[in-house]
Amino acid sequence: MNSNTDQKNKLSTTTILENKEIAPGVFVLKYKKIKNFKPGQYIGLTTDLSVTPRLYTIASGVNSNEIQILYNIKDDGWLTPRLSEIKPGSDLYITDPEGSFIDNETPAWWIASGTGIAPFSAMFRSGLVKNKTLIHGGRYTHSFYFENEFIPILGKNYIRCCSQENAEGLFSGRLTRYLQDIKEIPGNCRFFLCGSPEMVVEVRDLLIKRGVEYDKIIAEIYF
Template sequence: MSARTKKEPPLIRQVVTNNEEISPGVHVISFRRNFDFLPGQVVKIGVDTEHPPRIYSICSGNQEDELRILFNIKDDGFLTPKMAAMIPGDILFVSEPYGSFLGTNDPAWWIATGTGIAPFYAMFRSGNSENKTLIHGVRHLNQFYFEDELEWSLGKNYVRCCSQEESCDVFPGRVSKYLEELDELPDVKFYLCGKALMVVEVRDLLIEKGVDYGNIIAEIYF
């Protein structure tokens, strides 16, 4: 979920078409796409008109028939437990897409933790993955969402970092540790998406390694 903006877009009724738990406590909820969007943009989502909506990155390609949202259940929250319990035919209230965390066709590194992979998966599904390196950091091996598809398509340009479990072809540690151990970094844009602590830590590390501040684009999830 991305940071709020001041403007409050109107919410439109959308009918849930699918709701799949893809990892313990992590869901992908879907509805028909009836608007255009740019990969990397967000929408506001609510389950009624009485409670404030929350902001989520779109997690599907911009030419697909359905629009998908990746979210993890917050046990003490209001929205996500209700979203997790939804079935096809239930109603979501969704804004039009907006936001400036946008993918391009230029070479870049995508760096994400947890469900922060959502906008990069949207960029990938929208055909923006050429000349991209995706680095995804999680705590547990079952949190590499969409990994089969990403590994098949991106190959060596798909880097998985796991801090609490080990497996072959997975870097044993956090994203920051992986980046620290690299001898040099390419002259490309670096897109960061995850919690504020990760974004700040990785941004500072990149700058220390010589990356220009203007080449770092961040989206904070909370």
């Protein structure tokens, strides 16, 4: 038995429903749900059984019949340039959902950069709204994916931090500056961080310096 057969036995096959560019170089891939998941979990996916699946956090709510994956094109990567060209009706090979980046109904701050918004989108779309503050950092005004869903529900508890452009309703600067500038960091909640390794480390250290206990910080790194 060769390695391709081994990998095929570990993967399920589903059908791509949509593959839409929502911002320059950023796509939402939708496929038919075949396994249940918990909001915050990830799956591995590939378009070729000879290529190791890449991990992506699910962005859709648990009650949806389709799974949404938010991804951006990595010019030096193998999968994403090919993934961006794949058409509805094509096969997609996926792993079972995994991961422990899981929230509950207790108070929490969700802190994301870029496509790190995905797990929080899944949590939000699954009904986790009360006692949540969402802080999203992006470079440009088009970087705040799914903002049209967050704004009317989360209101002032949804903060968009834009580092390269200015616009009404946006905090002008990086999310780390926002966290440095605010007067108070609550001590009675957990902090979920999702984004680049640099962001996660910087925000974790900043929160600890401002008095947050280490065990109240839960992190997931995007590469």
